Amino acid sequence: MSEKQFFLVREDILTDAMQKTLEVKSLLESGKIKKINEAVHHVGLSRSAYYKYKDGIFPFHTMMKEKIITLSLNLVDRSGSLSQLLSIIAESGANVLTINQSIPLQGRAHITLSINTSSMESDLNQLKLKIEQLEAVEKVELVGSGS
Structure with a gap:
């Protein structure tokens, strides 16, 4: 089959x-x-x-359980911005696996995060919304997922 x-x-x-x-x-x-x-x-x-x-x-979020997702975002280069972002991810129960951050140009850095969502206490939409509400975050996109 x-x-x-x-x-x-x-x-x-x-x-x-x-x-x-x-x-x-x-x-x-x-x-x-x-x-x-x-x-x-x-x-x-x-x-x-x-x-x-x-x-x-x-629903999409149920298919994401036990998965690794990749988020792409633009972050304003401000003291504590990355720390706030990582705190929100930790509070959701997700685990950061990799972080790739570009050197800030024109006051902004591009960040790619791979996170394990299998232990998340909230769904992916709630996490994305909380990240988008951070003052220093300009754009958040889900760019990939996999086991």
């Missing part, structure tokens, strides 16, 4: 049934609703559609 391929697709591209399947899975995982029948009824999805998609669609 050939290995299954995975694709990263924006949420707005998903069909209505796929989006509702994700809602059902979220309701069940959170414990807000205990039974599949109740959850599919709550979101307006048929049981057959749920069973068709449930094993094939996952």
